[in-house]
Structures are given as C-alpha cells and as structure tokens.
Amino acid sequence: MMNLVESRRNAEQKDHSMREKLMPMNEAIDRFVHDGEVVALSSANYDRIAMAAVREIVRQGKRNLTVAKTLCSFDVELLLAAGLVKKIVSSWVSIGVVWGVSKIMRENVETGKVEFEEWSNLGMNLRFASAAMGVPFLPTFSMVGSDLPKQNRAKIIECPYSGQKLIAVPALFPHVAILHVQRADKCGNAIIDGGISADPSIAKAANRVILTAEEIVDTEAIRKEADKVVIPFLLVDAVVWAPFGSHPYDCYGNYDMDHEHVDSYVNQIETRGISYAQEYLNEYVYSVKDHFEYLKKISPKKLLEAVAMAKGIKHGWME
Amino acid sequence: MSSETYSSSEIAAVTAARNIEDNRVVFVGTGLPLMATALAQRLHAPNIVIVFEGGQIQPRITRKYMPFSPNDIRAGYRAIMLATPTDVLSLLQKGHIDYGFISGAQIDQYGNVNTSFIGDYTKPKTRLPGSGGANDIGSLANKTIILTRHEKRRFVQKVDFITTPGNIDGEGREKRGLIFGKPFLIITGLAIMDFDTTLGKARIMALQPGVTKEKVLENMGFRPIIPESIEVLDPPTDEELQILREIDPDGRWVEHPN
Numbered sequence: 215m216m217n218l219v220e221s222r223r224n225a226e227q228k229d230h231s232m233r234e235k236l237m238p239m240n241e242a243i244d245r246f247v248h249d250g251e252v253v254a255l256s257s258a259n260y261d262r263i264a265m266a267a268v269r270e271i272v273r274q275g276k277r278n279l280t281v282a283k284t285l286c287s288f289d290v291e292l293l294l295a296a297g298l299v300k301k302i303v304s305s306w307v308s309i310g311v312v313w314g315v316s317k318i319m320r321e322n323v324e325t326g327k328v329e330f331e332e333w334s335n336l337g338m339n340l341r342f343a344s345a346a347m348g349v350p351f352l353p354t355f356s357m358v359g360s361d362l363p364k365q366n367r368a369k370i371i372e373c374p375y376s377g378q379k380l381i382a383v384p385a386l387f388p389h390v391a392i393l394h395v396q397r398a399d400k401c402g403n404a405i406i407d408g409g410i411s412a413d414p415s416i417a418k419a420a421n422r423v424i425l426t427a428e429e430i431v432d433t434e435a436i437r438k439e440a441d442k443v444v445i446p447f448l449l450v451d452a453v454v455w456a457p458f459g460s461h462p463y464d465c466y467g468n469y470d471m472d473h474e475h476v477d478s479y480v481n482q483i484e485t486r487g488i489s490y491a492q493e494y495l496n497e498y499v500y501s502v503k504d505h506f507e508y509l510k511k512i513s514p515k516k517l518l519e520a521v522a523m524a525k526g527i528k529h530g531w532m533e
Numbered sequence: 534m535s536s537e538t539y540s541s542s543e544i545a546a547v548t549a550a551r552n553i554e555d556n557r558v559v560f561v562g563t564g565l566p567l568m569a570t571a572l573a574q575r576l577h578a579p580n581i582v583i584v585f586e587g588g589q590i591q592p593r594i595t596r597k598y599m600p601f602s603p604n605d606i607r608a609g610y611r612a613i614m615l616a617t618p619t620d621v622l623s624l625l626q627k628g629h630i631d632y633g634f635i636s637g638a639q640i641d642q643y644g645n646v647n648t649s650f651i652g653d654y655t656k657p658k659t660r661l662p663g664s665g666g667a668n669d670i671g672s673l674a675n676k677t678i679i680l681t682r683h684e685k686r687r688f689v690q691k692v693d694f695i696t697t698p699g700n701i702d703g704e705g706r707e708k709r710g711l712i713f714g715k716p717f718l719i720i721t722g723l724a725i726m727d728f729d730t731t732l733g734k735a736r737i738m739a740l741q742p743g744v745t746k747e748k749v750l751e752n753m754g755f756r757p758i759i760p761e762s763i764e765v766l767d768p769p770t771d772e773e774l775q776i777l778r779e780i781d782p783d784g785r786w787v788e789h790p791n
Contacts, residue, residue: 258618260604285604305663305666306665311601311602315661320659324657332664334666334668334672335618335665336673337669339617340619355712360668360672360695365649378712379709409604409617411587411588412619465606527598527607527610
C-alpha cells in the first residue's frame with residue numbers, strides 16, 4: 215500500500231493542466247493501470263459500476279491487483295474469475311444480496327489465493343475520505359468492540375480531548391481510480407446524477423483517475439452546471455466514452471439493472487460449477503474486441519426497457 | 534386468522550412492523566426488514582423515515598420499483614435526498630437513526646452477529662461476504678433489531694467472529710469503548726426476544742401464536758433467559774397479510790404460506 219508521503223509527492227508532480235484526455239478504453243487501461251497496483255473501483259454494488267473498464271482490464275490481463283471498493287459487485291467477480299486479484303480491501307464481497315454468497319469469492323479466498331481484508335462500510339468510505347483529505351487516518355466509533363480490527367489490523371486510539379476509544383481508519387491511497395459517470399467533458403470534468411457514493415473522495419485519493427462516461431459533453435455545457443461537477447479536470451488522466459458502461463448494473467437516470475444477465479451467470483455457476491466463469495469470460499470479454507462489440511451481444515429490446523425503467527425511477531413517475 | 538394461513542416469514546415481518554413507532558428514523562436494507570418497515574408505514578406509522586445505506590433518504594417503497602440492493606437506483610424512487618453512504622452512516626454515528634435492522638449467519642446469546650467467517654477467521658471453513666453496513670448499524674443505531682429465520686445453526690453459543698457487536702461478552706459495550714446504541718430485539722417466526730439489562734443476554738419476551746417454549750428452545754444453540762410467564766403475540770390480521778402480499782406478490786422477500 216502506498217503511504218501518505220508517496221501519494222503527496224505524486225500529487226505535487228502531477229500535470230494538473232486543463233487539456234483534452236479523451237481516448238479509447240484500451241489506451242486508457244494500457245497507459246494508466248499497471249500490474250501489482252492498487253485499483254479503486256467506482257460506486258457501490260449496483261449503480262454506476264465501471265464494468266466496461268473492468269472488462270478491458272480482464273482483456274489486457276493486468277495482474278496481481280489489489281482491488282479497493284466499498285461494496286463489491288460483478289466487477290470484482292470477473293477480476294477474481296480471471297485470476298487477476300491478489301487482495302481485496304472492502305466491506306462486502308459478492309455480486310448482489312439476491313445472489314447470495316459468491317462461489318468464485320469463496321474459492322479464491324478460502325484457498326488463500328486471494329486475501330480479503332474486511333472493513334465496515336463506513337470504515338471503507340472513511341479510508342477513501344482520509345486519503346482524499348491528505349491526512350493519515352480518520353477516527354470512527356464504527357468497528358469498536360468488534361473482531362474486525364483483529365482481521366484488518368486497524369488500531370484503536372484514545373481521543374486526546376475526551377479519552378474516548380475510537381478506531382483510527384488508515385487512509386487508502388489507490389494508484390488508480392476507475393470511475394463511471396453520466397457526463398464528462400474531454401478534459402475530465404465529471405457530473406454524476408443520483409448518488410455520488412464515495413467517488414469524489416476516491417478521485418482525490420488516487421494518483422491517477424480514469425473516467426468512463428455515458429456521455430461526453432462540451433466544456434461550455436459543464437460550465438453552465440458547474441455546481442453539479444463533483445470531479446474536476448485537474449485530478450483526471452483519461453476520459454473514455456462508454457455508453458451503457460455499467461451494464462449489467464444500473465446507471466441512475468440512464469438504465470436499470472439487467473437482472474436476467476446476472477441471473478443467468480449465477481444459475482450456470484450453480485448448476486455447472488465455477489468453471490463456467492471461464493466460458494462467460496470467453497463469450498463476453500476475451501472474444502469481443504471492445505465495449506462496443508460487447509454491447510452487440512446485449513438485446514436492444516432489453517436495453518430500451520432498462521432505459522424506460524431508469525427514467526421512470528428518476529422522474530418519480532407513478533407505477 | 535388460523536395458523537396455517539401465514540408463513541413464519543410473514544409473522545416475523547408483522548412482529549417487526551408492530552415494533553416500529555411512527556415518526557421514527559429507520560435504517561433498513563432490502564428484503565424482510567424493508568417489507569416490515571413498508572408494512573408499518575402503510576398502517577400505524579405513516580410518517581416513518583426510511584434511510585438506505587446507499588444514501589437515499591425517505592424513498593417511496595412500491596411494488597414496481599422494489600429495490601434489490603440498498604445501492605440500486607430503485608432504492609431512490611421518489612426519495613427526498615440522494616446523499617452518500619458516508620452521509621447516512623454518519624447520521625448513524627451522530628445518533629439520528631432510531632432503529633437499524635440486521636441479520637446474520639450466526640447470532641449469539643449476547644446479540645453479537647457474524648456475517649464474515651464460519652470457523653477460524655485466519656482459515657475459515659466458509660468465507661461470507663462480510664459486514665457491509667451491518668457493523669455500522671449494530672454499532673451506531675440507537676436500537677438494533679435482529680430480524681432473522683429461527684434456525685438452530687444460526688443461534689449459536691458464541692459467534693465464530695464478531696462482525697457486529699451486540700453486548701459483546703455481557704460485560705457491556707461501554708467497557709469496550711462502544712458508548713452508544715444497543716441490541717434491542719431479536720425477532721423470528723417463533724418468538725421475540727429482548728436483552729436482560731444487567732446480564733446482556735437474550736431473553737424470550739413473547740412467543741408467536743401457536744408456538745411453544747420448547748419449540749423455540751429446540752431451534753436454538755444457546756439457552757435464552759426464560760421468564761416465569763411468557764406472553765403470546767397476536768396473530769397477523771387480514772389487513773397486515775394483505776398489505777405484505779400486495780407489496781411482495783411473488784413472495785420473493787417474504788415467503789407465502791405453503
């Protein structure tokens with residue numbers, strides 16, 4: 215794990231200029247994600263998951279990754295299935311509550327191939343927040359009295375004012391953050407609709423930021439909505455256009471979750487065993503050139519229905 | 534209503550709903566707790582405030598947009614605010630959340646809950662998905678309700694790993710530095726339990742209708758405190774069952790009777 219001083223030196227050296235960084239996904243992943251690094255992934259569990267970027271990481275076979283994420287999803291499932299993960303730092307690792315415990319996670323963690331360091335959800339969010347603020351830790355009452363500090367080696371501190379016991383959650387500095395957003399301009403100014411999760415913190419915490427966006431918009435349009443910008447250009451290294459980039463997960467205001475896609479994957483794992491994951495990767499990742507070819511495999515009718523559903527949810531139209 | 538007309542999940546949801554008063558703030562996940570909260574909202578607690586871990590405050594729970602995860606966009610349907618997980622987990626830490634719901638693979642006599650490891654955590658027999666927000670809820674909500682299936686393998690003498698502290702070892706949370714919150718109730722399809730204030734141990738408070746004390750004990754791996762007289766809860770009303778089945782027509786979250 216990177217420490218505060220290294221992360222600080224990196225920030226001091228960073229090219230903060232407002233310049234165009236739009237590039238294809240394969241170039242962004244090739245240039246900014248390296249073997250052995252700490253990769254932080256966007257959002258939590260269901261909404262705005264950086265699936266298109268993760269599929270490209272799998273395609274390029276970036277190895278020995280430490281994945282940091284508040285609550286994991288199908289993204290970490292695929293990275294585990296592809297054998298690219300050394301360690302997961304998270305509060306929760308599976309695909310989604312409705313699919314129970316991930317067999318791929320169990321296989322990888324129980325055999326010791328992958329380490330899963332567990333924090334509470336607030337703990338994970340504060341680890342990113344601490345790094346984003348450039349301080350080495352933040353205090354919390356979360357996890358006090360539990361066994362989690364035995365497993366994640368969190369330290370207990372005493373408040374210098376009140377004497378109260380708290381957990382000092384250590385800052386987590388990723389080498390690279392990969393965040394999926396609704397809109398960004400070519401320079402990397404990002405607008406997120408719906409819940410922003412810990413993403414603005416993750417962007418500040420990381421050395422490098424790859425933004426994948428549903429839509430690339432003009433900088434002038436961004437300036438008119440400057441109050442909605444949650445990630446500014448100076449933190450960002452690459453901007454990638456990735457419509458339906460969260461598929462099979464949802465994207466607030468854009469499309470709903472494709473449950474059938476994940477149901478089918480989980481059912482095959484249940485009936486045919488975890489080796490099915492390799493077949494899935496062959497079909498949806500290795501055998502397709504890029505995200506746009508992947509999208510051709512998804513039924514347009516289903517995508518349209520997912521779009522309608524997401525609009526209904528966003529605008530609060532009655533059932 | 535006779536006993537065969539409702540399932541144990543339904544009576545558990547109804548019992549949980551009856552224990553939430555109006556105007557309270559409830560931190561809730563998906564599934565059974567959400568159904569219980571939605572039921573309370575439709576009946577005696579119209580002004581209940583629902584908060585989801587994803588950051589959604591006061592969403593509307595409907596059949597069409599029923600969330601599958603607290604981070605699902607459906608969980609924000611007609612919400613008043615889409616905040617962040619840090620925001621709402623901080624509301625817990627600050628004391629603004631009256632009730633939190635959790636469940637777990639193992640629950641012990643002190644209300645400690647395990648959702649992390651079966652077996653030794655350094656070499657687990659089963660690695661479970663982990664805390665998620667459960668630790669935050671159980672540590673920081675003013676009152677934590679454990680809503681779960683009543684199974685012997687779940688109610689163990691001592692959890693293999695304390696993901697979420699209840700009364701820890703019975704000597705109290707404060708001694709360990711956990712100065713807020715408490716495990717409040719354990720609600721199942723067979724009984725409702727509270728916690729003895731001096732010993733910190735689970736105590737049978739009341740039995741579900743038609744359930745004997747013996748049946749409760751047979752299905753537990755620890756022996757709860759048994760008071761001299763135990764009340765029996767009222768069966769669910771037609772209205773309560775009707776609402777539950779209307780919100781969850783397929784019995785996906787709250788099983789229908791066989």
